[in-house]
Amino acid sequence: MEIRYPATVEQQEDDSFLVQFVDLPDTFTEGQTREEALFNAGEVLSAMLAWRLDEAKDVPAPSQKVKGAQYIAPDAKTQAAMLLRLARGERSLSELARALETSWPAVKRLEDPTHWPSLKTLDRAAAALGKRLVLVLE
Known part of the structure; x- marks a missing residue:
């Protein structure tokens, strides 16, 4: 699963660019150039999702498939936390901890968007949830 949120990008009267997220109406940013606005959008998206x-x-x-939208991904830590939470579904953290043969706090950190889990740990967690870890560089 890929996590990218659609956003609209509008040039303002002062030639700056406003970016607003379709699914997160309280999440928006701007920049003096389109590139700066899109960079800022990734930052604000990551911060808002981490807060949530x-x-x-x-x-x-x-x-999905929002016409004319620019799709923006949050940072890797936030994506990892969201993907593990989604993959875990109704399973408890304790159940996942038992499957990984680790502690509840260690598994809880996997869903913490401020924590940097290792690739080995992410791969093990994905396997325990019946998933496969796939990396993409853009």
Whole structure:
């Protein structure tokens, strides 16, 4: 699964660019150039999703095929936390900890968007959830 959120990019009267996320109306940013605005959008998206995860707030799934939208991915830590939480589904953290033969706090850190899990740990967690870890560089 790939996590990319659709956003609209609009040039403003002062020639700056405003980026607003379709699925997260309270998440927006701007930049003096289109490139700066899109870079800032990745940063603000990561921060907002991390906050929602930390606060146990609802994290909406990204809309697909939004006409004219620019799709933006959050940072790797936030994506990893979201993907593991989605893959875990209704399974408890304790169940995953037993499958990984580790502690509950260690598994809880895997869903913490401020934590950098190792690739080995992510791969083991994916396998325990019946998934496969796939990396993509852009």
